[in-house]
Amino acid sequence: xxxxxxxxxxxxxxxxxxxxxxxxxxxxxxxxxxxxxxxxxxxxxxxxxxxxxxxxxxxxxxxxxxxxxxxxxxxxxxxxxxxxxxxxxxxxxxxxxxxxxxxxxxxxxxxxxxxxxxxxxxxxxxxxxxxxxxxxxxxxxxxxxxxxxxxxxxxxxxxxxxxxxxxxxxxxxxxxxxxxxxxxxxxxxxxxxxxxxxxxxxxxxxxxxxxxxxxxxxxxxxxxxxxxxxxxxxxxxxxxxxxxxxxxxxxxxxxxxxxxxxxxxxxx
Numbered sequence: 001x002x003x004x005x006x007x008x009x010x011x012x013x014x015x016x017x018x019x020x021x022x023x024x025x026x027x028x029x030x031x032x033x034x035x036x037x038x039x040x041x042x043x044x045x046x047x048x049x050x051x052x053x054x055x056x057x058x059x060x061x062x063x064x065x066x067x068x069x070x071x072x073x074x075x076x077x078x079x080x081x082x083x084x085x086x087x088x089x090x091x092x093x094x095x096x097x098x099x100x101x102x103x104x105x106x107x108x109x110x111x112x113x114x115x116x117x118x119x120x121x122x123x124x125x126x127x128x129x130x131x132x133x134x135x136x137x138x139x140x141x142x143x144x145x146x147x148x149x150x151x152x153x154x155x156x157x158x159x160x161x162x163x164x165x166x167x168x169x170x171x172x173x174x175x176x177x178x179x180x181x182x183x184x185x186x187x188x189x190x191x192x193x194x195x196x197x198x199x200x201x202x203x204x205x206x207x208x209x210x211x212x213x214x215x216x217x218x219x220x221x222x223x224x225x226x227x228x229x230x231x232x233x234x235x236x237x238x239x240x241x242x243x244x245x246x247x248x249x250x251x252x253x254x255x256x257x258x259x260x261x262x263x264x265x266x267x268x
Contacts, residue, residue, distance in 0.1 A: 005043045006101030010092035011125050012036030012078040013085040014156050014246040015239035017201060018189055018208045020182030021174050025135050027142050029189060030123040031154065031205075031237050031246055035259045036084055038076035040093035042101055045071035058090040061118035065098040072097075081163025083242010088122045091115045112139035121166055129261070131193055133186065145190060149261035150198035152234070155253035157245045159220040159238075169241045172215040181211070196262065202234025202248040209238040209245075218243065228253075 014033040021027065040058070049071040050059045062070055072094060078086040095114050099106045106114075111126040116139035124134035124141075131145035174182070185204055192200040206225065213221055221238065224245050228236045233249035252258035 005041060006097035006099070007039070007041050008093050008096030008100055009037050009039045010089040010096065011128060012038070012089045013123050013125050014154060015083055015237045015242065015244050016123075016208065017205045017237055018182075018185055019212065019240040020185065020208065021179050022133075022142060022182060022186060025142070026137060026171065027133050027135050027186075028123065028240070029131065029133055029145070030085070030125060032125055032129050032261075033084065033154070033156065033246075033259060034129070035156075035257060036076075036078040036089070038074060038078055038086065038089035038093045040090070040097040041073045041075075042094065042097045043071045044101075045069045050074070055087075055090050057087045057119040058094040061091040061094050061114060062098060064114060064117055065095055066102070070098065070101075079158070079244075081165060081242075082158060083164060083166075083239025083244045085123045085125055087119055087166075088115060088125055091118050091122070092126045109139075109141065112141075115139065133189070143186070143190070145193040148193075148196070150192060150196040150201050151250075151260075151262040152198050152201070153247075153249050153252045153258055153260055155247040155249065155256040155258040157224060157247065157253075157256055159218050159224060159243045159245055161218065161220075161243050164239075164242045166241045169216065172212065178211060181207075198234050198248065198250070198262070202236075204235070205237035205246075205248060206235035208240075209236060212238070212240045216241065221245070 013030045017029040019028040080086045108127045115122045133143040228247045237246040
């Protein structure tokens with residue numbers, strides 16, 4: 001190893017703006033949540049160690065990265081089992097920390113491929129706040145959506161219920177009509193980012209959530225959507241394999257954790 005230790009962070013997410021299938025490939029547009037972070041600290045060691053011991057996907061990522069044993073410590077405020085990308089963030093933070101230890105420069109694409117190799121399916125938060133259409137099971141970028149987000153306040157709401165684990169969740173078997181609709185929604189998504197249009201982005205997120213209610217229904221989704229629209233929201237995003245929803249709006253929702261994307265921060 002080239003250094004004494006490595007230290008790096010990665011962000012989580014608050015569900016997806018859009019998730020579906022394009023041709024034969026599943027894809028998603030993650031809603032990044034910089035209020036959620038995982039930090040990895042790695043040191044050379046005589047044997048493999050990880051703390052907490054349950055973060056086995058990050059350990060797998062480390063073993064792919066390093067031929068020598070490492071001691072890994074993860075610190076995270078990302079809820080687990082709720083669809084906020086905790087395991088992806090752990091893997092990305094670990095990969096970045098090991099790259100720092102090894103004095104290597106890795107691109108976001110390289111980190112994506114390593115992360116997918118570690119956990120089979122990942123979200124796109126190794127690209128940080130860059131909006132992209134991401135193929136979660138190959139680690140490939142299907143399409144860039146620009147450089148910035150429309151101005152949004154994002155208020156995070158947990159709909160409740162038991163933990164959800166991505167790899168044990170049965171993927172939807174979309175109909176041909178839904179696959180055609182996803183193609184249209186992808187084009188609308190590109191237009192929303194090109195025009196920095198938060199209203200259109202909210203509508204896309206809501207429609208994607210409605211489609212996935214057919215496959216993984218959550219009993220609190222309809223009432224949460226009604227609540228969001230009463231608050232004047234642009235729409236409601238959701239974790240498509242989790243319990244988290246995110247109100248996309250021109251102002252924060254009182255009583256809930258929130259953050260901003262795009263130019264919304266100037267209004268605080």
